[in-house]
Amino acid sequence: MYRNTMGALVRFWAGKIACGLALTVLVANFSSAGEYRTPRAGESFTTELFGQSVTAPSRDRCSVTALNLGVQWLESAPRDYEVLPYGAFFLWRNKDNGRKRLRAVLAGVYNEVRYHVNPAWLGKTELVLTFENMTVPLARQEFVEGGRIDEEELEWYRAHLGFGFGWHTPLAPGYQDNAMEMALTYEPGILLFSDGSDTADGFREPHDTYEGRVHVRMRADALERNIMELPHAGWAAGFDGWYAHRSRWDDWGGDTISGTQDGNEHRTWYAGRFFALAALPMPLADGERNRLIASLYGGIGSDLDRFSAFRLGGEPTGGEWEALSRPNVMGAIFDEFYSRSYAVLNLEYRRELLFFCYLHLRGQFAWVDRPRIEDGLLGWEMEALPAVGMAVTCGAPWNSQVEIGFCYNFGLLREEGGDSDFGGSALNLSWSKEF
Numbered sequence: 123m124y125r126n127t128m129g130a131l132v133r134f135w136a137g138k139i140a141c142g143l144a145l146t147v148l149v150a151n152f153s154s155a156g157e158y159r160t161p162r163a164g165e166s167f168t169t170e171l172f173g174q175s176v177t178a179p180s181r182d183r184c185s186v187t188a189l190n191l192g193v194q195w196l197e198s199a200p201r202d203y204e205v206l207p208y209g210a211f212f213l214w215r216n217k218d219n220g221r222k223r224l225r226a227v228l229a230g231v232y233n234e235v236r237y238h239v240n241p242a243w244l245g246k247t248e249l250v251l252t253f254e255n256m257t258v259p260l261a262r263q264e265f266v267e268g269g270r271i272d273e274e275e276l277e278w279y280r281a282h283l284g285f286g287f288g289w290h291t292p293l294a295p296g297y298q299d300n301a302m303e304m305a306l307t308y309e310p311g312i313l314l315f316s317d318g319s320d321t322a323d324g325f326r327e328p329h330d331t332y333e334g335r336v337h338v339r340m341r342a343d344a345l346e347r348n349i350m351e352l353p354h355a356g357w358a359a360g361f362d363g364w365y366a367h368r369s370r371w372d373d374w375g376g377d378t379i380s381g382t383q384d385g386n387e388h389r390t391w392y393a394g395r396f397f398a399l400a401a402l403p404m405p406l407a408d409g410e411r412n413r414l415i416a417s418l419y420g421g422i423g424s425d426l427d428r429f430s431a432f433r434l435g436g437e438p439t440g441g442e443w444e445a446l447s448r449p450n451v452m453g454a455i456f457d458e459f460y461s462r463s464y465a466v467l468n469l470e471y472r473r474e475l476l477f478f479c480y481l482h483l484r485g486q487f488a489w490v491d492r493p494r495i496e497d498g499l500l501g502w503e504m505e506a507l508p509a510v511g512m513a514v515t516c517g518a519p520w521n522s523q524v525e526i527g528f529c530y531n532f533g534l535l536r537e538e539g540g541d542s543d544f545g546g547s548a549l550n551l552s553w554s555k556e557f
Contacts, residue, residue: 192552252284261318273322282311393423419449452509453531478517507533522555
């Protein structure tokens with residue numbers, strides 16, 4: 123009853139928002155006239171709004187400190203996952219014409235840091251240092267067909283340092299984040315495990331182990347971004363490749379749905395992923411105010427298990443180049459899928475309602491190799507997850523911005539009354555403030 127009532131409310135308000143936005147678009151279309159250029163990120167911009175002169179001051183995009191907060195509401199998600207808050211600090215420093223660059227996402231239990239420095243004595247070669255950890259102090263379960271597998275829950279922690287060499291060169295159109303960078307790093311790390319309160323008796327957790335990874339990485343960004351830091355024109359692309367080996371990895375698992383896992387099979391693993399994105403003018407329309415954003419993501423690996431597989435889910439989105447490299451499965455829980463291979467195709471129509479307010483209409487078709495249950499045992503199937511969604515991104519007081527979005531994924535599996543049915547929705551609200 124609770125889920126049905128909340129679902130009806132979500133659909134009601136989504137319909138109200140859609141009608142209001144459609145009316146706004148019509149008004150904006152009739153009021154558009156003359157040559158117009160969408161303001162770009164960081165540039166000063168002056169216009170007239172509701173009869174008043176408004177100026178957006180220039181901004182130093184080489185030094186960014188921001189707080190990102192949000193909440194995700196998922197209809198019919200497993201208990202404890204229907205409402206998911208999230209938040210992190212974001213740091214970006216680009217100094218000395220790109221010779222020193224720092225990017226960091228800091229959330230305490232999850233952190234991701236990259237530092238590139240180009241000493242004069244190394245010519246065009248960079249030194250690269252990285253750090254990444256996931257140390258949530260709670261037992262975590264996997265989701266299969268929309269249900270939690272509590273009997274296999276584990277506390278597991280991972281942390282990897284990284285060091286190596288890189289190369290960096292600017293790209294047109296010449297903004298501070300338009301560049302191509304490549305890096306080769308070695309990432310020594312550790313994996314730690316213990317059972318949870320609901321772990322099945324006799325379930326054997328994996329051994330704590332050292333894991334060393336070789337990581338090849340490339341990012342290329344030739345995008346112009348609008349004042350909300352959303353891709354407006356140009357392209358971006360990138361790939362990652364990993365080769366990893368665990369020093370100590372024996373059989374683990376037990377008499378559960380996943381069975382016993384062969385340690386020898388997953389001691390050494392390989393994986394690769396890529397992405398490509400293009401921002402284009404909408405055909406037969408005002409090309410500045412109407413944009414088409416197309417993107418493609420893919421990944422494949424060998425000998426992947428629960429702890430090395432690709433993690434796919436409804437991640438927060440962003441416009442900077444590392445956030446753009448992460449696939450987002452619309453409507454899904456954070457890290458809902460651990461997958462051995464995937465492909466995700468996105469197509470978005472974006473309408474500039476006001477110079478600081480944008481409407482997004484989104485469509486997605488994802489193919490995900492996900493676990494399924496057959497005759498009480500776990501297997502894998504490559505399945506389609508089509509989805510549609512809409513969102514609004516707007517500037518807000520105190521140098522911040524807000525995004526509210528709703529989406530429905532027809533391929534998600536959600537448990538209700540003991541059975542799994544296809545289809546699930548999500549309502550997202552995020553707020554970002556730059557300091």
